Amino acid sequence: MKAAQMAQALQALLAQAPGVQGCALVDASSGLLWHRAGVDFGPHLVWEAAVDYWRLQERLHAHFEPLGDLGAATLHHREGVVVLLPCVPEHHLLLVAVARHRAVDWRQWQHLSASLAQTLRLALQGLSAEPAPQS
Numbered sequence: 554m555k556a557a558q559m560a561q562a563l564q565a566l567l568a569q570a571p572g573v574q575g576c577a578l579v580d581a582s583s584g585l586l587w588h589r590a591g592v593d594f595g596p597h598l599v600w601e602a603a604v605d606y607w608r609l610q611e612r613l614h615a616h617f618e619p620l621g622d623l624g625a626a627t628l629h630h631r632e633g634v635v636v637l638l639p640c641v642p643e644h645h646l647l648l649v650a651v652a653r654h655r656a657v658d659w660r661q662w663q664h665l666s667a668s669l670a671q672t673l674r675l676a677l678q679g680l681s682a683e684p685a686p687q688s
Contacts, residue, residue, distance in 0.1 A: 556588065562672055563590035566665050572656025574633070578673075579604050581611075581645040594651065603628070603635050603649045625663075629654070638663065640670045644677060 559578070567576055567590045575591030577600040584601045594600075610623050617623070626637040633651055636659065640648040648666045650657075 558676065559588045559673075560590065562669055563588055566669050567591050569665055570650075570652075570657060570662055573650050573652045573662070576648060576650040578640060579647050579649050581607055581639075581647045583645075587646065592651070599635070599651060600649050603637055604647060606635075607637050607647060627659075636662070638666050640666055641673050641677065644673075646670075646673065 563576060563578065567573055573591065575589060575594065577589035578587040579585065579600050580587065581604055584604050586600050589600055606626050606628060607623075610617065610626065614623075624639075628635040628637075633653055634657075636650045636652065638648045638650075640646045648669065650662065
């Protein structure tokens with residue numbers, strides 16, 4: 554998938570989710586940012602740093618085994634919410650979103666992210682295993 558197509562897909566996703574300030578596709582294994590849309594949170598690398606929460610759960614998964622696989626991680630901070638969803642697990646892609654408190658229909662967001670995942674899977678079928686990071 555070309556960077557422009559990915560940007561378009563993320564922007565379309567964002568447009569359908571009032572309350573989500575920004576979102577990004579991040580490789581869960583490397584922390585590599587594929588693409589982002591919406592608010593730029595500055596040099597703090599919010600997207601890549603958020604993936605560390607996911608990695609922590611992966612390291613500690615045995616402790617949570619009775620609860621089943623992790624479906625999402627929601628982190629409530631004073632000024633907003635960070636949500637991590639597996640987007641294309643076979644490519645280790647997470648969808649990371651930053652939103653205002655109580656401003657998002659998260660069920661709808663899950664449906665939107667599933668639709669994005671379908672689009673990405675189709676696009677990735679013809680590509681090599683190398684991700685196309687944001688330039």
